[in-house]
Amino acid sequence: IKVLLSGKTQLRLPPSPPGLLLLGNLHQLSSLPHRSLLDLSRKYGPVMLIRMGQVPALIVSSADAAQELFKTHDLAISTRPASKAAMKITFGARNISFAPYGERWRHAKKLAVVHLLSLKRVLSLQALRQEEVRRMMERVAAACAGGGRPRGEVELSEVLYEYANATVYHAAAGKETKEGRTAARFRAMIDDGSVLLGGFQVDDAFPALGWLSAITGTDAKLDRIGRRIDEFLSGILQEHIERAEQGFNRNEDFVDVLLSLQRDGAGDLGLAEIDIKAITLDLIAAGTDTSFVSLEWAMAELVRNPRAMKKLQDEVRQVADGKPMVVEEDVDQMTYLKAVIKEVLRLHTPAPILVPRETMSSFSLQGYHVPAKTRVIVNAWAIARDPKSWEAPEEFQPERFMDNAVDHRGNDFLFIPFGAGRRMCPGINFAMATIQIALANLLYHFNWELPDGLNPVDLDMSEAPGLTTPKKIPLRLIAVPKDP
Numbered sequence: 030i031k032v033l034l035s036g037k038t039q040l041r042l043p044p045s046p047p048g049l050l051l052l053g054n055l056h057q058l059s060s061l062p063h064r065s066l067l068d069l070s071r072k073y074g075p076v077m078l079i080r081m082g083q084v085p086a087l088i089v090s091s092a093d094a095a096q097e098l099f100k101t102h103d104l105a106i107s108t109r110p111a112s113k114a115a116m117k118i119t120f121g122a123r124n125i126s127f128a129p130y131g132e133r134w135r136h137a138k139k140l141a142v143v144h145l146l147s148l149k150r151v152l153s154l155q156a157l158r159q160e161e162v163r164r165m166m167e168r169v170a171a172a173c174a175g176g177g178r179p180r181g182e183v184e185l186s187e188v189l190y191e192y193a194n195a196t197v198y199h200a201a202a203g204k205e206t207k208e209g210r211t212a213a214r215f216r217a218m219i220d221d222g223s224v225l226l227g228g229f230q231v232d233d234a235f236p237a238l239g240w241l242s243a244i245t246g247t248d249a250k251l252d253r254i255g256r257r258i259d260e261f262l263s264g265i266l267q268e269h270i271e272r273a274e275q276g277f278n279r280n281e282d283f284v285d286v287l288l289s290l291q292r293d294g295a296g297d298l299g300l301a302e303i304d305i306k307a308i309t310l311d312l313i314a315a316g317t318d319t320s321f322v323s324l325e326w327a328m329a330e331l332v333r334n335p336r337a338m339k340k341l342q343d344e345v346r347q348v349a350d351g352k353p354m355v356v357e358e359d360v361d362q363m364t365y366l367k368a369v370i371k372e373v374l375r376l377h378t379p380a381p382i383l384v385p386r387e388t389m390s391s392f393s394l395q396g397y398h399v400p401a402k403t404r405v406i407v408n409a410w411a412i413a414r415d416p417k418s419w420e421a422p423e424e425f426q427p428e429r430f431m432d433n434a435v436d437h438r439g440n441d442f443l444f445i446p447f448g449a450g451r452r453m454c455p456g457i458n459f460a461m462a463t464i465q466i467a468l469a470n471l472l473y474h475f476n477w478e479l480p481d482g483l484n485p486v487d488l489d490m491s492e493a494p495g496l497t498t499p500k501k502i503p504l505r506l507i508a509v510p511k512d513p
């Protein structure tokens with residue numbers, strides 16, 4: 030009636046599934062939102078508007094809509110929604126991933142790219158990766174020697190997590206120098222945080238009801254995680270500062286570089302200790318889980334698909350024949366390895382709904398009006414299994430990437446595991462280098478089997494919830510050395 034009386038035409042909003050008065054569509058979302066959202070989009074279309082409690086959210090689930098979104102409206106969706114979890118866990122969102130759009134975010138991202146993530150910097154870290162791969166191989170080899178477990182049985186998920194964490198930690202904050210700052214401790218801190226940062230907590234849906242998170246206990250939990258993270262990062266910084274004071278600072282790692290920039294003034298925006306902690310934590314967290322889940326799913330798919338495993342093993346062993354280890358020059362010649370990794374990123378998109386954005390202004394998408402202050406969720410996982418773009422989308426077929434120029438760098442919108450546009454992942458080079466060399470060496474040195482006579486097709490492939498989705502049941506495999 031108000032619209033009719035005002036004489037204004039009503040703007041056409043995207044279709045919405047019917048919701049409940051207070052909850053909106055929250056009750057239709059499971060702990061794996063990418064799956065529930067795909068089901069809803071099959072009914073309501075690739076551009077939909079849902080309500081998560083009080084919060085309106087635009088859901089994009091097709092390559093066409095994603096292309097229009099990122100190509101035409103990227104600036105309008107370049108901020109992240111403010112969230113209590115991000116404020117408490119990521120040093121007031123002074124990091125990159127959860128920072129609001131603006132100069133501070135741009136400055137932090139530039140520092141990370143120039144001093145850690147550019148192709149040149151990533152190539153210069155080759156020896157570091159080789160060292161971490163060697164440590165991982167030694168761990169697997171130790172399992173082959175027995176040591177209390179059935180011979181060759183490896184808690185592979187644990188080993189892969191440790192490798193992914195150590196690689197990015199080593200590059201960002203140097204080698205672990207004190208007992209206790211380990212992958213296990215880091216994981217315990219980060220895992221709870223990842224679920225809370227996903228943006229699907231009751232508290233995210235009712236921002237006006239601040240007291241709710243005190244009742245649900247989320248506030249206390251966030252404070253606890255925040256304190257542990259601060260303590261961990263303060264320890265890292267203190268070690269670096271002490272080392273520099275003793276004259277041992279040779280700009281070895283990213284924290285060293287940031288501290289020396291801080292001493293030199295670091296430009297107009299400055300660089301406080303809290304910024305250094307926030308950015309360092311961000312890079313270690315963003316780089317660990319994503320690379321780990323990619324490796325975990327890669328090994329799971331390969332043991333489930335013995336034909337692909339053999340084909341990849343043949344390629345790796347032929348290229349690196351006779352060498353003590355696969356090195357990165359060898360990887361350049363491994364086309365099937367690269368296809369396998371792309372297929373893993375397609376089928377098991379590590380961050381299935383990317384990282385939520387928020388509209389800074391209204392715009393029109395595929396003929397629908399999208400209001401300002403709407404959360405934007407791009408279901409990259411759903412897009413990567415859309416039968417309109419992919420043949421047999423549910424099947425693991427690395428061959429589909431062999432003679433196919435489709436790339437993961439944010440230009441082909443049917444395949445955007447790293448996102449697209451201004452907020453796209455800056456860690457692609459780092460991630461690819463970390464994953465490729467590890468997978469190649471795992472297959473070069475060992476043959477892999479399922480324990481307890483498990484049939485490959487019976488391997489459980491369900492996902493655990495979070496910003497990234499690891500296997501629900503960690504991967505445990507038998508490693509058999511290629512050369513006993």
Ligand code: HEM
Nearest residue numbers: 125126315316319379383384447448449452453454456460
């Ligand atoms: C397979 C590995 C990885 C995947 C699949 C991945 C995926 C993503 C995705 C989907 C986003 C959000 C993009 C968007 O909003 O459009 C993101 C952001 C980000 N990633 Fe990655 N990532 C990976 C590895 C890494 C690594 C190794 C690092 C650094 C060491 C890193 C650092 C970041 C940072 C800092 C952001 C925030 C960018 C911003 O908000 O401007 N990522 N990543």
